[in-house]
Amino acid sequence: MTTDELEKLLAEQPVSRLHRLARGRIHQHFRLGKRRLIEALLRHSSENRAGLESDLHALTQESPQPPPPPRRKTTPESAAPRPRQGAKPPTNQVEAEPAEPAVDLISFLEGIGVPEPKPFVPDAWQEDALTSLTTTDVIVSVPTGSGKTYVAIEATRRAIEAERTVIYTSPLKALSNTKFTEFSRLFGSDRVGILTGDRQDNPQAPLLIMTTEILRNLLYDAAGGEIDVRLDTLGLVIMDESQYIADPERGVVWEETIIFCPTQAKLLLLSASIGNPQDIADWLTSIRPTPCHLIQHHRRSVPLRAGYLHPNGKLTPLFRSVGIPHGGGTPLHPEAKRLFAQYEEETLRPNR
Amino acid sequence: MPPSIHPVDLIGALRHKHLTPAIVFLTSRRACDDAMQAFERSHTTLPPARQDAIASVFEQLVQQYPSIAEHPLMPVVQRVGVAAHHAGHLPSWKIAIEELMRQGCLDAVFATTTLAAGVDFPARTVVVTQSSVRKSRDFTDLTVGEIQQLAGRAGRRGKDLVGFAVITPSPYIDLSVLTKGLTGQPEPIDSQFVISYPMVLNLLKAHPLDQIQAILARSFAQFQLNRRAETLESKLDQLHVQMEPYGPRVCTDWITQWQIFDHARKQKAHRVQVKRREPPELAARLHFLTPGRVVGLPKGRGIVLRQYRSKGQRSPTITVLRPGGAVTESPADAVTQVFDRTFDVAEAPVYPWVTPASLEDLTRQASDLPVRMPALPILVQKEDEEGEIVQTLTDEFPCPTCPSRSACQKDHAVALRIRQDVHRHTKAIQALRTGLWHRFQNRAEVLQQFGYLAPTCHLTSEGEWARLIRIDHSLLITELIRADAFSGIEPQILAGIMATLSHDDDRPGAFPRISPGLASLLRQVRQLAESLAPHEDPPLLRADVAALVERWIGDPTLTWIGLCRTTTMAEGDIYRLLARTLEYLSQIHQLRNTHPGLADTAGKAIKNLRRGVLEELP
Structure with a gap:
């Protein structure tokens, strides 16, 4: 997260949440108004950026109740009602989902097995x-x-x-x-x-x-x-x-x-x-x-697929397609993305 | 949640989804061994039929490689059906694991990424837990090529319909590196051509000097350099086109001409601005007129208390303590001599500019000054090119009256930049075209200096045998031979030296002591290596590893297990150390015709070295 992004995110939070975030970080934070509070938090973030970000993350997840995120006001295209996506981190909500559905685990794992022995024919x-x-x-x-x-x-x-x-x-x-x-x-x-x-x-x-x-x-x-x-x-x-x-x-x-x-x-x-x-x-x-x-050539004789295994033992496809797509900017499978974001959050949190 | 998945759970999850056999790439040897230990402690047990299958494969392999017969990991591998495979293991053990994997007896192998290169070792699934590898000291991201090599091990031809590359996170993993690696194009490769001393000798042995440049031009290095030179040349052509409107004007070299004129103009303007500067003699002196300095004045001497600028004229002035204790002011240019003597002074912000105690002290010092004191020679910088500038501007310099003056002034900046670019490109192209040849010539000069090459670039008798030493640090080795460092030494000492020369790994460890004879010879080697440092990078020269080789060769009754017990070095590393020593020794062994005694010692060392584990593989 860049400083600009962090600043924007902080600006979207209600003041009460900012004060909770500032507790233990900023001396006499209750005296500050929202703007100065954000400035102080940003200044503080140079000391422990990861900690601040993950705490912010936890706070936003814990109580998504307080007023609707002002993001909707600022970006007109997201004004349309959008189904709540459970406990997903907010990053997933903003991204436009590609049209085709992501592959599911069953079809991802389909076809494991030993091929029929056949006479060898050179390519x-x-x-x-x-x-x-x-x-x-x-x-x-x-x-x-x-x-x-x-x-x-x-x-x-x-x-x-x-x-x-x-x-x-x-x-x-x-x-x-x-x-x-x-x-x-x-x-x-x-x-x-x-x-x-x-x-x-x-x-x-x-x-x-x-x-x-x-x-x-x-x-x-x-x-x-x-x-x-x-x-x-x-x-x-x-x-x-x-x-x-x-x-x-x-x-x-x-x-x-x-x-x-x-x-x-x-x-x-x-x-x-x-x-x-x-x-x-x-x-x-x-x-x-x-x-x-x-x-x-780049064709493999045995096709390759890519998966993501979460430390809790959950396996998901890594990409949205069954095989490995070519070229950059390939979207990850939403489930893999969510699990990995969760993993990063867990490992980056201080005093684990 | 743990930072990464437990190895037993990992294999369990893969088994559950029918994704075994798998290769699990871990960051370090340690991680591989830890994973094995986790399995050893777990309750995983293979069905008896599979255990028997592993045992029977092992039995066959033991006949070929007796060293694995009592390998401590064998029962564990048999029970749990997984194994570790990394450079710390003996080659024979690694071959055994590879064979087990090939026959489908194992569920998983824990390996380091070094496995990816060169071993034919496929599985259904490859598990990647890292996005960077340790290279020398720090971690570097895996390249696209490396990631594809890793992932490429998944999916066995004829045994699998599909292969899987599974990523499981561990701390410090960067998912984007891995996804980019899986989906991207591998990096282009570049030549790593270096010109070594043996290469120069061998080339000159076979070819006369005038053919060498043509041979070097056939290298991939030169091919790639030419490519780069070609792109630069096309850029250069463009620059020449851009340069066209700025061709010769009233004078041919108007750019230089204008540059001189412009420079002079600017200098003059600059000079006018700082006209009130002190004369150079005074300016040079000012640096020395610091508090505590003894100076000579027209009337007697004194100690400087402070230096300041007078309020009206702003000319430099000093406050001086006279020998009688009087504090007087004096213009700085009145100073006749600056003596090479200063006293410690405690400065104060008000009159008399030093603390009373210090003043008292200085007064005493001032009256006790010796009659003669060395004066400091003050170097005066000449006033810079003033005369030249004036001359440029006053003489009949063409620019001010030139008809194209305004055009020159307007175009000068652009034209100068293009001309500089042209020069830069031309130089770069020349360097690319002839760089290799120059490096060759440099190497050849060094060899001439040391007497391996005659001034005509023919091999001398020394060069004739030196060209047979085609290993790293060849210059050091041949110089050692010429310095008779090895004459009459024991085979184990020679081997010990070769071991320190060949070992380039700085992994720490505990080792037995080296013998005094080897230690003193090593000192000599180290001295020579340092003196050769301008011509050849000195080797690591670790004394400790030499002890292992010395023992192994000096004591033919020493068993492999016995050798391994004396050190904390991993078996595989000891093996590699011995194998590389063997390689170096066999190069020395080639010098039979010119150095029979030395070659004989090397031969003895080779004979003693090659026993037990080291005899199993060709």
Whole structure:
């Protein structure tokens, strides 16, 4: 609440309520008239604004009886009679409700369950990525959990069949280990190797998993004259979680790796949703022999809904619609809004 | 009402609505552990069938990772069906929890937001309790990208028809940050390109100097800088168009010309106003004529009692105490010398301007003054450019009589502003285009200074091996090697040093003591790090964490549990400390050809380090 708003709100209160508010706050408040009382309260509010606001809130809620809020006199459009909305805080009353009704909890929770198992059919974008990868570099920027791994696996399979070496890099050792286990299961453990800072398991395998730093070091060594056969037959470099290029400490390693990546190898950059994948694609286009193909979408394979759980265990939808709307200024579900306002009031009140 | 929902109630509510399995993101490791403790105390018990399922998965995992066999949390996880997962745990334990989650054995995992990045770990529901994360010291709001990463874990492909992101409030939550994060577009990312010493060495190893600029131009950093430069260039073009009406007039550079003229005019006006100012010799002296100061006057010396302006002329005057005790007035410009001597004075508002006691004291002092006293040299500032201004205005300066004088006067302000903008933009564009290259050159100069690069920018023999150290604080490490700091030291001491260099976390804790040998070497490291500070940010150099690594390597019989008992550091942190030390050691180990002794010591340290828990993962 800004000072102006607070002043306005105070001005709307009857004097008796202001005196109750001033009790214990302002010395000899009973000597002051309404205008000076408001001034004194505002001056005092610099000390404990939250306390003042929540007390004011409590007072307005406790006895909504004394004269009708003068707000109605001041704003002509609210002069029309309006149904009382129970114990809702006054903020809810002033806002114009959108036409469509908010979703209820039942339809919000509808449809939870396990889908029927059906044969896996790759999405169009996944096919698109794989076909493009035969000729150019590809950047995939899609939401988490929409099947980037499938593209990685399938591209790897095709490259190995074409007798090319594949290098798969991830930012974290933990992730490298997970992928190592996963790929060993898929391609057989003799065809998958892992390189970490201090250990090399099966370093001549056609599929090598490593952290990006290791690949960068390999590339530097190769550029410095140390011959590495694996780089000659390198057909595909997959860089997982490539949004790490914006990491303050390690981002530079991604850039170095991409700059020095052999031109005969194709790059496959897998990234979570980022704001400017086109920039990265343009950059790759400008430094690599073939124009980079960008695949980007915001559609999730499993739809997402947002809910609000109040500390008393009450669950409501967070937004007015079932799914998550896009764009700013999205109205919250009235119930969630009311509960959260209540929560804030509870937690902000002093001497809780 | 509690400030946030109790974890047991939270999971209960989610179970009731069929929203499990869930990942609950909490603010800190502590909060995750507290949630687990709450479950441990509660009466939650899974049906026996599910407990058996968890137990069987655990059994399989124990074969692969023996370190989790006696994990104290295992029975609890089995009983309550929830687990905590954060960086304080061992990687093997985290893998176990991830596997349990993947197989659908758990109802919930309490995790910190670090989980969001990089672990493949989906659930039906994601619970968010915070809108900010702790980054280094203070809390920062979650970015849209981060919130979408968190929420993105909800809804497992092939296992769920819908996923849920549930927000539950805790103190300091900002709902608008979260709703904006859920509905908004993720932020654009920016390059974080930095030029490090090993990068310079490695680039110069592979490419001649004249190719480097072209290579740097291929970076995403330069790509983005070029973009910014392009926008500036289009702005610059607009400015040039705006500048067109203000081209050459009677004189080519009329803007500068007018500026000089205008400045001179204003200066002159200013000078006229303060004409009654004192001459500079006096003005410089006035600062020293404070009460208590000993000054020389045409007739003898005296102590200044006060300085004031006379009522009629308003010229500076002083009240002086003469050696005989007389109090006299004297114009300030009569002062011949200002001595380097002052006395303490208790000032008073009325004649004789000091308290009687002080006056008595000063009178005594005044008569006891030594014959010779050092005089203060008074620096007199020259009168500013008066001559020049006069000359500008009196000589045949073109402006006053110029036919375009009125036009110049009218346009000058706008034209000057545009011209300044043009200069600013041109400079900015130049900085954007060549900034990276300059940074590279700076780094290369430092390397030349330290002898890693020849003046021709070829690698020296020192540079040849130094380029293999591709970790943080590389300059410090290579300088330590060159200073023979590591010659003939024990493997555990070397590892201890590498541990302090690699550890960049300032979480406090209790640790065992370090050995005197390590302590003295650390002092040397710290000194060198300080002397290198202008060229490389010094590392944190925490001595305490080195003790853990020193013990682990120095005592092969020490068990993991034994090591953990000596400190309050979390298991996961100890693991990370050792793993990073291992990484640093293996970089040293690469120097086999040039520093066989050192590489051998590093090799021994690596061998001793990699045992027990540290051998479980590749």
